[in-house]
Amino acid sequence: MIPVAFDYEVAESVDHAIQLLGQHGEDAKLIAGGHSLIPIMRLRLAAPSVLIDLDRLEDLRYVRDEGEHLAIGALTRHRDVHNNELVQEHCGIVGYTAGLLGDPSVQHRGTIGGTLAHGDPAGDMPAVIAALEGTLVVQGPNGERTVSASDFFQDYLFTDLEPDEVVKEVRVPKLGPDTGWSYKKFSRRSQDWAIVGVAAVVEKSNGNIDSARIGLTSMGSTPIRASAVEEALSGASPDGVAEAANSADEGTEPATDDAASAEFRKHLARVWTRRAVEEALNR
Amino acid sequence: MGGGVPRKEDPNLVTGRANWTDNIKLPGMLHFALLRSPFAHAKVTNLDVSGALEQPGVVAAFTGEDLADEWPGGVVCAATVTDDQKTPFHPPIVTDEVKYMGDVVAVVVATDRYKAQDALEFVEVDYEPLDVVVDMETALEEGAPLVHEDLGTNECFSMPMEVGDVDDAFNRADVVVKEHYIQQRLIPNAIEPRATVALQDPGHDGYVVYTATQVPHLAKIVLSLSTGIPENQIRVVAPDVGGGFGSKLNVYREEILALVLTKKLGVPIKWVEDRSENYQATIHGRGQIQDIELAATNEGRILGMKVKLLDDMGAYLQLLTPVIAPSGAAMYPGVYTFDAFSIEIKGVFTNLTPTDAYRGAGRPEAAYACERIIDALARELDMDPAEVRRKNFYEPFDEPTDTPGGLQYDSMNMQAAMDRVMELADYEGLRREQQQRRENNDPVQLGIGFSAYTEICGLGPSQALAGLGIGGGGWEAANVRMLITGKVEVATGTSPHGQGHETTWSQITADALGVTPDDVVVLHGDTAVVPFGRDTYGSRSLAVGGIAVHLACEKVVDKAKKLAAHMLEAAEDDIEFEGGTFSVAGSPDQNVTIQDVGAAAYMAADVPEGMEPGLNEQMIFDPPNFTFPFGAHICVMEVDTETGKAYVRDYFAVDDCGPVINPTIVDGQLHGGLAQGIAQALYEGAIYDEDGNLMTGSMVDYMIPGAPELPNFTLDRTVTPSPSNPLGVKGVGEAGTIGAPPAVINAIIDALSPYGVKHMDMPALPMRVWNAIQDAQGNGAASGEYDAAFGSREADVRQEGRSEDQ
Numbered sequence A: 001m002i003p004v005a006f007d008y009e010v011a012e013s014v015d016h017a018i019q020l021l022g023q024h025g026e027d028a029k030l031i032a033g034g035h036s037l038i039p040i041m042r043l044r045l046a047a048p049s050v051l052i053d054l055d056r057l058e059d060l061r062y063v064r065d066e067g068e069h070l071a072i073g074a075l076t077r078h079r080d081v082h083n084n085e086l087v088q089e090h091c092g093i094v095g096y097t098a099g100l101l102g103d104p105s106v107q108h109r110g111t112i113g114g115t116l117a118h119g120d121p122a123g124d125m126p127a128v129i130a131a132l133e134g135t136l137v138v139q140g141p142n143g144e145r146t147v148s149a150s151d152f153f154q155d156y157l158f159t160d161l162e163p164d165e166v167v168k169e170v171r172v173p174k175l176g177p178d179t180g181w182s183y184k185k186f187s188r189r190s191q192d193w194a195i196v197g198v199a200a201v202v203e204k205s206n207g208n209i210d211s212a213r214i215g216l217t218s219m220g221s222t223p224i225r226a227s228a229v230e231e232a233l234s235g236a237s238p239d240g241v242a243e244a245a246n247s248a249d250e251g252t253e254p255a256t257d258d259a260a261s262a263e264f265r266k267h268l269a270r271v272w273t274r275r276a277v278e279e280a281l282n283r
Numbered sequence B: 001m002g003g004g005v006p007r008k009e010d011p012n013l014v015t016g017r018a019n020w021t022d023n024i025k026l027p028g029m030l031h032f033a034l035l036r037s038p039f040a041h042a043k044v045t046n047l048d049v050s051g052a053l054e055q056p057g058v059v060a061a062f063t064g065e066d067l068a069d070e071w072p073g074g075v076v077c078a079a080t081v082t083d084d085q086k087t088p089f090h091p092p093i094v095t096d097e098v099k100y101m102g103d104v105v106a107v108v109v110a111t112d113r114y115k116a117q118d119a120l121e122f123v124e125v126d127y128e129p130l131d132v133v134v135d136m137e138t139a140l141e142e143g144a145p146l147v148h149e150d151l152g153t154n155e156c157f158s159m160p161m162e163v164g165d166v167d168d169a170f171n172r173a174d175v176v177v178k179e180h181y182i183q184q185r186l187i188p189n190a191i192e193p194r195a196t197v198a199l200q201d202p203g204h205d206g207y208v209v210y211t212a213t214q215v216p217h218l219a220k221i222v223l224s225l226s227t228g229i230p231e232n233q234i235r236v237v238a239p240d241v242g243g244g245f246g247s248k249l250n251v252y253r254e255e256i257l258a259l260v261l262t263k264k265l266g267v268p269i270k271w272v273e274d275r276s277e278n279y280q281a282t283i284h285g286r287g288q289i290q291d292i293e294l295a296a297t298n299e300g301r302i303l304g305m306k307v308k309l310l311d312d313m314g315a316y317l318q319l320l321t322p323v324i325a326p327s328g329a330a331m332y333p334g335v336y337t338f339d340a341f342s343i344e345i346k347g348v349f350t351n352l353t354p355t356d357a358y359r360g361a362g363r364p365e366a367a368y369a370c371e372r373i374i375d376a377l378a379r380e381l382d383m384d385p386a387e388v389r390r391k392n393f394y395e396p397f398d399e400p401t402d403t404p405g406g407l408q409y410d411s412m413n414m415q416a417a418m419d420r421v422m423e424l425a426d427y428e429g430l431r432r433e434q435q436q437r438r439e440n441n442d443p444v445q446l447g448i449g450f451s452a453y454t455e456i457c458g459l460g461p462s463q464a465l466a467g468l469g470i471g472g473g474g475w476e477a478a479n480v481r482m483l484i485t486g487k488v489e490v491a492t493g494t495s496p497h498g499q500g501h502e503t504t505w506s507q508i509t510a511d512a513l514g515v516t517p518d519d520v521v522v523l524h525g526d527t528a529v530v531p532f533g534r535d536t537y538g539s540r541s542l543a544v545g546g547i548a549v550h551l552a553c554e555k556v557v558d559k560a561k562k563l564a565a566h567m568l569e570a571a572e573d574d575i576e577f578e579g580g581t582f583s584v585a586g587s588p589d590q591n592v593t594i595q596d597v598g599a600a601a602y603m604a605a606d607v608p609e610g611m612e613p614g615l616n617e618q619m620i621f622d623p624p625n626f627t628f629p630f631g632a633h634i635c636v637m638e639v640d641t642e643t644g645k646a647y648v649r650d651y652f653a654v655d656d657c658g659p660v661i662n663p664t665i666v667d668g669q670l671h672g673g674l675a676q677g678i679a680q681a682l683y684e685g686a687i688y689d690e691d692g693n694l695m696t697g698s699m700v701d702y703m704i705p706g707a708p709e710l711p712n713f714t715l716d717r718t719v720t721p722s723p724s725n726p727l728g729v730k731g732v733g734e735a736g737t738i739g740a741p742p743a744v745i746n747a748i749i750d751a752l753s754p755y756g757v758k759h760m761d762m763p764a765l766p767m768r769v770w771n772a773i774q775d776a777q778g779n780g781a782a783s784g785e786y787d788a789a790f791g792s793r794e795a796d797v798r799q800e801g802r803s804e805d806q
């Protein structure tokens, strides 16, 4: 519970952070809310020699309406995302999910950029952003680029981010009145990591399903889209949900650990996908 | 007494002004960190601490060999339960072999804890791994790896006990039910981890040890036995202590080390446990395998009970390790009266963290086995579980009554508790709702689970404790003094660490002396300040220590009355005492307050012939018998049959701890106890892999429930005074932890009985519940895979399916 000694630098701007990353090289780590990084440092599973603190970059805390989509600054804390009116009105699933990450103290420190950059497939927000087909804006020494959620998450705790890049913003689509959503999280304790999570975003027309996008938490080394379910639901009636959900585990490779076996996770993914889509249809 | 006076302790605790051991900072103080073994069993083939000595801030580093002369007694075990019990030497730092993950190989002392921790990485150590034994049944097999080679066996002790003719009872029985239960290992999580500061007492030749302990008095003795430092040169202080649940009813290697290091280095020494160490190196609780059989008639009358128990000692014996199971042995018959009972307990060494007392210590295990098997009997006979229980209750009694376990229960009225809890829960209504859900094939089923328990508190009558193998000495001391200014000091030998003794003892004193609770200050936990006492554990404090306070107050009043009579120039028999004022019977105007009497007693200018000055009385109370609180609980579970998630919807508890002095504190103890009991049933459990690695090494993996996992408890009480003490009080610290686990598990089995589920192990986490449904439904092929995944990790604590054999 006592981390290895490290140096500490405060980034005054995104450019400054990138410069510091270049200067200190591989052993440097960015820190935002610290609620993923510090726990693993305390267990000595990570031992960066320098921490570069982004937490004072107030200009990266915002939610903006940009017409088609909402832009959320990377340093926006989970609690502020949860309480934000634009988020609640146009992309409720993001606000809802931000409100069930860990406990209140986690939500008051942790940031949306941090949880995505960490790339933990057990994190709730990655699957939600994947189901929304959101994008991330990242900046490095050569300027800015955008990357889609599906390209961003590459492997367990591994993303498309270069060592000298910073996540600046997350963009999520504004959902219309005919779009229902649900994020269902199955965990042993309510403030725990998900054993399985299912994000469902469902376009409805005349009581039927137009299309659906399903993101799965903890079902592989990255957040996963349940494409077999998405296909089966395309144009389906509500009666078809149960059967479609039965293929939720297709193509998944969940881990076996003390919380759940891979088989149990697959079973839960099927049940939870059914319940998530049903909930989305009613929202 | 009887009022919900707000706790005196709380303002300091909730505003951060408590005096934790870790807050103590002394000039020149050094800190130590321990190099702990990553192996469960290994030879240390090479050890060199010189590299650590070169690190910044490091002052000293020692191996076990360097310090071996400092601890002739090692870590002390104070319990001997059989003449041939095997008690291995337990060194604070090992010299040649580590025996569990977390065992200590070296110590580094530095100017701060961070530097000490960093320097550990420069200690050179090589291990040669040895064969590991993690489960008790394997440990007892011929040819199993030995935890202690020199003992020649992993069996620590074997203790049989029989009351009545058990064979005859089983021969006469219409039905016999057999069950197999597992008490998983639990990791105590006091909110304050362990911490110790030791220093040489500057004033004289001796040492002061500040330590986060439940047992300062025991620690004083035990530290002396460990180190050979004379007992009268050791002063132990328990400052504010943040919970213990039994885990601080011990004297650990780190406390010995702090004392030895301050002796060697001359400066104050501090050690504060981190949470990872808490999980590996503070004692664990439970860790038992229970085989139980019940013989009964077709009408549901119990004739006899047989129990076979394996109790996991872990790698060494801590202070009371071997006595935990024996101390609960006599409680297996619970609230049921019958003639024949036998139990055989084997203590077993494994390469795991030592076990010891954890909230309830022996009694939750007993109540669990008894309350589970009585449900099994009800299922076998197709009777309502409430009905079977009622058939076997004692008729209400208020005088000591013999039990199948060979004890004498003090007083009991189970019928009243059972009636009340069934009314409170609307039992009939719940059964109707359950029926409806069953008929509708609701994916979320309802389960109703009972537990009717009694437990043994008020440790204890000295003679009885001697019989248990812990020497005796179960009394408690109190010193009550009215000061010259009319304020009162109560010095108690109990050592509270969250229970609210300052409040409760103030209430007892205020009532007896006719002062207000705010006039009273309670002193505790400092062996230089309070009379020698026996500390706090086993729900003993009120029923023994509180009584000592009450009796000392009576002595104060008796003496004050004599002096009042003298001051009022009346006969002592004519003096009445009411609300803090002594007056002459028939002429209330002739009076004097107890404060005035106190002042006069100290001045001693005019006291009756032969009276000692002062109002300062000491009392030691050694109870004639234990106390036996009891209660009836109903747990209402919702079980999602599609996911295996089991959730406590409602919990009704009617507990009888005799007359209540502070209802808020009693309710608080029940809430906490129920939470811990529900935690064992549904969430918590230490998991080791087959190499003895602790897989649940942090709060991420070890499932301590939070508020969202717990229901709103519905509490009520009945009041059956104990004849064991003059206030009739029984104790309530462990009641919830004892009553809850069987109620929860019985409720889950009840919910799933339409699916054919008859058995459930703890903790009933979703995958286990879901597996049980699959197994019962014959979806074995699928679930076999789940079991392999989860079960292999729990080889030591699971024996799936055995109970289905019957």
Ligand SMILES: Cc1cc2nc3c(=O)[nH]c(=O)nc-3n(C[C@H](O)[C@H](O)[C@H](O)COP(=O)(O)OP(=O)(O)OC[C@H]3O[C@@H](n4cnc5c(N)ncnc54)[C@H](O)[C@@H]3O)c2cc1C
Pocket: A029, A030, A031, A032, A033, A034, A035, A036, A037, A038, A039, A054, A074, A075, A100, A101, A102, A103, A106, A109, A110, A111, A112, A113, A114, A115, A116, A117, A118, A122, A123, A124, A125, A161, A165, A166, A167, A168, A191, A192, A193, A194
């Ligand atoms: C007790 C507890 C419970 C939790 N429960 C949950 C839960 O149920 N569900 C869940 O999803 N999460 C949970 N979390 C994690 C929480 O959501 C974290 O706050 C979040 O994952 C990380 O955000 P952060 O700002 O704290 O990141 P940090 O810990 O500061 O950083 C995490 C990683 O991301 C990098 N990073 C951070 N910001 C940026 C950036 N702008 N650009 C580039 N790289 C960056 C860091 O270098 C680091 O590698 C829990 C955490 C705790 C402590």
